[in-house]
Amino acid sequence: MSPETRSWREPHRLVLLAIAIGIVVFAAVNMRWDWLPRYGEKLVGGVGTTLWLLFLTSALGFLLAVPLGLAQAAGPFWLSGPARMFCTVIRGTPLLLQLWLLYYGLGSLFAYWPEIRQSWAWPYLRSAWPYGVLALTMSFAGYEGEVMRGAFTGVPKGELEAARAYGMSPFTAFRRVWLPRAIHRALPTLAGETVLQLKATPLVATITVVDVYGVISRVRQDTYLTYEPLLLLALIYMLLTGILVVAFRWLEGRVPVKGS
Amino acid sequence: MKTKIITAIAAFGLSLAAHAASAETVRVGVAAEPYPPFTEPDAAGNWTGWEIDFMKAVCAEAKLDCVVTPVAWDGIIPALTSNKIDAIIGSMSITEERMKTIDFSDKYYNTPSVIATAKGSGITPDAAGLTDKIVGVQVSTIHQDYVTTHFGDVAAEIKEYQTQDEANQDLVAGRVDAIMADSLALDAFVKSDTCCEIVGAVEDDPAILGAGVGVGLRKGDDELRQKFNTAIAAIRENGTYAEFSKAYFDFDIYGK
Amino acid sequence: MLDWIAGLAAWELLALEPPGWGGVLLRGLAISLQVAVGGYLLGFLIGVGGATGKLYGGPILRDILDVYTTLVRAVPELVLILLLYYAGTDALNQVMALIGAEPMDISGLAAGIFVIGVVQGAYQTEVLRGAFKAVPHGEIEAARAYGMSSFKALRRITLPGMLPHAVPGLANLWLIATKDTALLAVVGVAELTLVTRQAGGTTKSYFLFFLAAGLLYLMVTLLSNVAIRWIERYARRGMPAVR
Numbered sequence: 001m002s003p004e005t006r007s008w009r010e011p012h013r014l015v016l017l018a019i020a021i022g023i024v025v026f027a028a029v030n031m032r033w034d035w036l037p038r039y040g041e042k043l044v045g046g047v048g049t050t051l052w053l054l055f056l057t058s059a060l061g062f063l064l065a066v067p068l069g070l071a072q073a074a075g076p077f078w079l080s081g082p083a084r085m086f087c088t089v090i091r092g093t094p095l096l097l098q099l100w101l102l103y104y105g106l107g108s109l110f111a112y113w114p115e116i117r118q119s120w121a122w123p124y125l126r127s128a129w130p131y132g133v134l135a136l137t138m139s140f141a142g143y144e145g146e147v148m149r150g151a152f153t154g155v156p157k158g159e160l161e162a163a164r165a166y167g168m169s170p171f172t173a174f175r176r177v178w179l180p181r182a183i184h185r186a187l188p189t190l191a192g193e194t195v196l197q198l199k200a201t202p203l204v205a206t207i208t209v210v211d212v213y214g215v216i217s218r219v220r221q222d223t224y225l226t227y228e229p230l231l232l233l234a235l236i237y238m239l240l241t242g243i244l245v246v247a248f249r250w251l252e253g254r255v256p257v258k259g260s
Numbered sequence: 261m262k263t264k265i266i267t268a269i270a271a272f273g274l275s276l277a278a279h280a281a282s283a284e285t286v287r288v289g290v291a292a293e294p295y296p297p298f299t300e301p302d303a304a305g306n307w308t309g310w311e312i313d314f315m316k317a318v319c320a321e322a323k324l325d326c327v328v329t330p331v332a333w334d335g336i337i338p339a340l341t342s343n344k345i346d347a348i349i350g351s352m353s354i355t356e357e358r359m360k361t362i363d364f365s366d367k368y369y370n371t372p373s374v375i376a377t378a379k380g381s382g383i384t385p386d387a388a389g390l391t392d393k394i395v396g397v398q399v400s401t402i403h404q405d406y407v408t409t410h411f412g413d414v415a416a417e418i419k420e421y422q423t424q425d426e427a428n429q430d431l432v433a434g435r436v437d438a439i440m441a442d443s444l445a446l447d448a449f450v451k452s453d454t455c456c457e458i459v460g461a462v463e464d465d466p467a468i469l470g471a472g473v474g475v476g477l478r479k480g481d482d483e484l485r486q487k488f489n490t491a492i493a494a495i496r497e498n499g500t501y502a503e504f505s506k507a508y509f510d511f512d513i514y515g516k
Numbered sequence: 517m518l519d520w521i522a523g524l525a526a527w528e529l530l531a532l533e534p535p536g537w538g539g540v541l542l543r544g545l546a547i548s549l550q551v552a553v554g555g556y557l558l559g560f561l562i563g564v565g566g567a568t569g570k571l572y573g574g575p576i577l578r579d580i581l582d583v584y585t586t587l588v589r590a591v592p593e594l595v596l597i598l599l600l601y602y603a604g605t606d607a608l609n610q611v612m613a614l615i616g617a618e619p620m621d622i623s624g625l626a627a628g629i630f631v632i633g634v635v636q637g638a639y640q641t642e643v644l645r646g647a648f649k650a651v652p653h654g655e656i657e658a659a660r661a662y663g664m665s666s667f668k669a670l671r672r673i674t675l676p677g678m679l680p681h682a683v684p685g686l687a688n689l690w691l692i693a694t695k696d697t698a699l700l701a702v703v704g705v706a707e708l709t710l711v712t713r714q715a716g717g718t719t720k721s722y723f724l725f726f727l728a729a730g731l732l733y734l735m736v737t738l739l740s741n742v743a744i745r746w747i748e749r750y751a752r753r754g755m756p757a758v759r
Binding site for chain 1: 334335337338341342361394399400419420421422429430432433434435
Binding site: 010012013016088089091092093094095096097098100101104105107108109195198199200201202203206213226227230231233234237238241242 | 575576579580587590591592593594595596598599602603606691695696697698699701702709712713716720722723726727729730733734737738
């Protein structure tokens with residue numbers, strides 16, 4: 001048995017576990033949790049918002065990342081150049097800045113076009129969540145685009161040549177060989193990137209989207225408590241991360257791996 | 261070479277750990293956002309405004325060494341209770357709710373709360389006028405409490421912002437139909453941007469809107485509170501208050 | 517619309533002297549960089565300690581370090597920043613009060629460095645642990661055979677030996693540190709992103725200032741990349757090329 005996978009029943013682990021439980025019990029008894037019932041429903045709603053933001057932006061971001069990666073791997077300079085620039089800019093600037101640029105910058109633009117308020121798009125343009133979705137999607141696409149670029153260039157050239165030798169058109173070769181192999185190579189990092197995306201979602205609370213972080217901010221402001229709301233928030237995110245990691249591990253177990 | 265590196269790192273570390281709080285320095289927390297005409301940063305990075313002048317006058321009178329310490333508004337009371345700052349001079353109204361956690365000095369100004377909307381919106385500052393409208397407020401303010409209590413059922417949505425400045429910007433951008441805040445702050449806002457107008461004051465609710473603005477202090481910090489109270493009374497008496505207020509307002513904002 | 521374009525083209529707002537806000541932006545950038553450098557160095561120290569602890573420490577130490585790294589990697593940086601900035605400095609002051617010392621006035625800069633340092637420390641632990649493992653064990657055995665104490669072996673053999681393997685990971689963490697400083701805007705530290713929003717709010721030229729700030733961050737990233745390539749070439753001198 002490798003030293004790192006010792007059984008959890010080892011004596012020192014039991015002691016540490018007991019200490020951890022002791023801390024939790026101490027916190028539960030001595031700290032103020034009377035605000036929990038009042039905000040319970042809002043917290044559940046906040047977690048829901050966090051989750052749909054996570055899945056929507058990850059999915060859209062991945063869809064955007066595939067062409068970005070492909071453009072950099074195989075495109076002509078007028079496609080790969082802009083794609084490279086997009087990924088560089090996204091990865092070179094903080095997400096918070098990108099988010100505020102979209103929300104405040106574009107928002108200030110709308111003030112100069114009163115006609116826009118009569119259009120059908122106005123209810124969406126005036127809400128905050130589309131900007132959050134846009135910023136998170138672009139961010140995910142920027143980082144994943146790099147991953148996909150590596151994945152596309154990493155597919156063994158021999159397989160692509162074999163596909164062409166079989167008479168497949170470039171598009172068929174892409175559809176049947178290059179894309180699936182690239183996605184397969186990128187899949188393991190996808191789990192890590194999704195966890196990172198979960199950790200990026202709280203930023204949308206700064207533009208009035210009420211996710212679980214936004215709810216806890218509300219609790220902090222109403223109760224003026226320092227520790228309790230933040231500790232609960234950390235616990236919630238740890239649980240979400242744990243569930244995500246376990247879910248991805250299960251998913252990876254389900255995907256059949258032939259050879260490499 | 262090695263000793264140079266070590267001394268450099270040590271100096272860096274020491275310079276960070278340096279500032280132990282001295283007995284006479286009062287770290288005065290202000291909200292880290294532009295809130296004209298009370299506090300706003302200028303291009304040189306200094307904080308200016310009526311409340312900064314007030315702070316300087318009161319601190320000079322009480323012989324305190326006040327240091328302006330910008331803190332995010334939504335964390336300003338925890339910053340006070342956890343000893344990051346010693347006083348709050350940030351247009352914080354004296355309310356029962358807040359008095360559970362902190363103490364206040366005597367009030368130093370008292371102005372009504374008003375609602376601002378886009379020009380020609382036809383909204384009235386009451387429940388009828390705000391039905392199905394999106395209302396913007398700053399978090400942790402009496403205005404947020406008021407809107408939630410009085411208009412929470414009728415308004416389409418209540419959007420909460422970390423700073424009043426953000427709420428103002430969203431009114432300009434049309435993201436909210438109305439915002440509620442202090443009359444002087446909104447007065448400065450509508451003067452600075454041609455988009456919007458003040459449609460009137462809301463019906464008074466002293467329990468929520470409080471009895472004026474005071475200096476926020478830690479519970480039990482009676483010595484500092486006394487110093488501030490004496491200083492505030494003194495500058496009202498000797499005309500200093502009227503003197504620096506002249507530059508900003510043409511009426512006495514002390515209120516009743 | 518013309519007003520908005522005028523706001524965008526109002527270059528004089530970026531002037532270095534007041535009434536231009538360029539000076540404020542640059543000061544914000546200076547604070548950001550100070551926090552990034554300080555946090556990165558603190559993180560590196562924590563990382564070296566953590567990595568050696570994880571590799572050579574006892575089971576209890578290893579478990580505690582595992583908890584530390586898992587916690588930091590599972591919780592969003594924004595939440596960690598809030599926790600460490602408010603609860604952490606409060607706890608620190610309470611400890612100071614317990615031992616009878618004056619409450620320390622922890623400036624925003626120092627608190628920011630502490631926060632970024634703790635977060636970086638967890639990631640650095642993992643990167644350095646992988647790099648330590650890449651040092652051929654034979655070299656460490658030889659050092660011990662020569663009678664070097666553990667600390668001497670660490671200083672002379674392990675650290676220089678693992679640096680080439682650690683450079684890509686450390687480079688990535690540096691870029692992460694520079695971008696994480698933006699999150700300190702949420703707690704009111706006067707770094708670049710916050711002063712950009714303040715400047716935009718006062719002048720109403722949001723787009724201009726956010727673009728300027730974006731350019732500043734990009735410059736930091738691009739210059740960092742140049743420096744990193746140079747460091748990597750220096751660290752890997754004499755070693756076979758990777759690509």
